[in-house]
Amino acid sequence: MHICVIGGGLTGLSAAFRLSGSHEVTILEMNEEAGGCLSSYHLPDYAIESLYHHCFSGDRHLLSLLDELDLLRDLEWLHGSTGYLVNNQIHPLTTPLQIIRYPLLSFVEKIRLAFFVLRSRSADRGKLDSIPAKTYCVDQLGERIYSSFFEPLLRSKFGDQRDDVSAAWLVSRIAIRSDRGPEGERLGYLKGGYIRLIDSLLSYLNAEGCRIxxxxxxxSATPDEGGWIVDGTRYDCLISTLPPQETARICSVPFTPLPYQGSACLTLGTSLDPTNGIYWVNMGDPAPYGAVITHTNLVPYDRYGEHIVYIASYFRGNPPEDSEEILLSDFCSRFDIPRDQIHWHRLRIEPFAGPVYVTGYRSLIPDPNPAPGLFIAGMFSPENYPERSMDGSIRAGEEIARRVMEWSD
Ligand SMILES: Cc1cc2nc3c(=O)[nH]c(=O)nc-3n(C[C@H](O)[C@H](O)[C@H](O)COP(=O)(O)OP(=O)(O)OC[C@H]3O[C@@H](n4cnc5c(N)ncnc54)[C@H](O)[C@@H]3O)c2cc1C
Incomplete structure (x- = not known):
């Protein structure tokens, strides 16, 4: 059987990885390089993800894929520190002592927050899908903790769609991010970068005869006697890993559009550390970005010879035309980094950076096999609910490959 996979991101590559031994597979990718959201910039001395990436200890499918590709031994478990920028000051929030010292919540509020985090680990997310995160937080914690702690986080991630996001997303986010000890959150990073995962998948696929x-x-893709014609070539089966609204446009199959958001992420190299040793600083103060992520406060600076900083923002519709300048100039003045200390900077605009997990999202997840011979999987799949991740996309790719094999038998 000849299978066409549209999209060379993690979902498409993982699906092809499971199918290419037993079927003829062709991957069609619009960019010059595969990798999708997990692709990298090639600097003279190193490669770095164009969007910040780390993994978590519970990412079973990612860890087992790394193992199969003989990369697991190079996965390092590092300590991710966090902070919160409020009133122009970065408050470290990594160690218990730092949290106790955090001045913007009272001792009692911190205890309530701690119990909320503990409860979130075992919360029934199914029930929370229909409840807005805001309503849930205010009910559980009160207006003050919500507005001084969770509201800025939701704003930085979802902007003006924050009130639509479900409690299922918030609770799962808290649960994923609560694997922490006194030195910080346990985060995984692949020595040499996740580009090695993409490269290993590509080497394997090339060796198996997969066309990339x-x-x-x-x-365009049109049905043809049980198969699909994609841009003039006939295939027996089509897997699309694009957002459902894109698949709908290309394949003329109707889907309820899923709410998606875009990401505008500026990456830069500098000799200065803008976040005082902290990996991930969320913006509590209003800013044109939601977080500043100093990669080299997670992965040792010596590997790169400079600090690598991501300035992360999300948008709906189109990003501002001069996003690069807006992000850069605000960052430089707010974090006191002279322009001449910035060695390089690049902007990545990703129009489909992930679904917005609004209330009722689960009922919007489309059928993975919406037409004969057409299969869909990606960041919108159940495996990526209620938060998309590398692990979820690998699972989504593997699951769609399993469905295709079942269908072809
Ligand atoms: C800002 C950001 C940070 C993230 N950080 C993390 C993290 O720290 N940890 C984590 O686990 N996950 C993280 N993720 C999520 C993770 O990157 C994704 O879940 C995963 O990479 C998505 O893979 P995918 O194949 O489903 O989608 P994509 O990577 O979007 O792949 C889809 C591919 O389809 C291609 N395509 C689109 N249209 C066409 C077309 N018409 N024809 C041909 N090709 C087309 C695209 O170019 C792309 O390569 C992050 C994502 C973002 C956006």
Whole structure:
């Protein structure tokens, strides 16, 4: 059977990885390089993800794929520290002592917050899908903790869609991010970068005879006697890993559009550390970005010879035309970094950076096999609910490959 996979991100590559031994597979990827959200910039001395990435200890599918590709031994478990920028000051929030010293919540509020975090680990997310995160937090914790702690986090991640986001997303986010000890959150990073995962998948696929066509933006796909014609070539089966609304446009199959948001992420190299040793600083103060992530406060600076900083923002619709300048100039003045200390900077605009997990999202997840011979999987799949991740996309790719094999038998 000849299978066409649209999209060379983690979902498409993982699906092809499971199918290419027993079937002829062609991947069509519009960018010049595969990797999708997990692709990297190639600097003269190193490669670095164009969007910040780390993994978590519970990422079973990612860890087992790394193992299969003989990369697991190079996965390092590091300590991710966090902070919160409020009133122009970064408050470290990593160790218990730092949390006790945090001045913007009272001792009693911190205890309530701690119990809320503990409860979140075992909360029934199914029931929380229909409840807005705001309502849930205010009910459980009161207006003050919500507005001084969770509201800025939701604003930085979802902007003006924050009131629509479900408690299922918030609780799962808290649960994922609460694998922490006194030195911080336990986060995994692949020595040399996640580009090694993409490269290993590509080497394996090439060796199995899979065709990987980059620089090919799929325009149209039409059904043809049980198979699909994709931009003029006939395949027995089609897997699309694009957002459902994109698949709908290309394949003329109706889907309820899922709410998605875009990401504008500025990455830069500098000799200065803007976040005082902290890996991830969320913006409590209003700013044109939601977080400043100093990669080299997670992964040792010596590997790069400079600090690598991500300035992360999300948008709905289109990003401002001069996003790069807006992000850079605010960052430089707010974090006191002279422009001449910035060695390089690049902006990545990702129009489909992930679904917005609004209330009732689960009922919007589309059928993975919406038409004969057409299969869909990606960041919107159940495996990526209620938060998309590398692990979820690998699972989604593997699950869709399993469905295709079942269908072909
Ligand atoms: C800002 C950001 C930070 C993240 N950080 C983390 C993290 O720290 N940890 C974690 O686990 N996960 C993280 N993720 C999530 C993770 O990157 C994704 O879940 C995963 O990479 C998505 O893979 P995918 O294949 O489903 O989608 P994509 O990577 O979006 O792949 C889809 C591919 O389809 C291609 N394509 C689109 N249209 C066409 C077309 N018409 N024709 C041909 N090709 C087309 C695209 O170019 C792309 O390569 C992050 C994501 C973002 C956006």
């Amino acid at each position: 066509v980059t620089g090919h933006r799929v325009i």
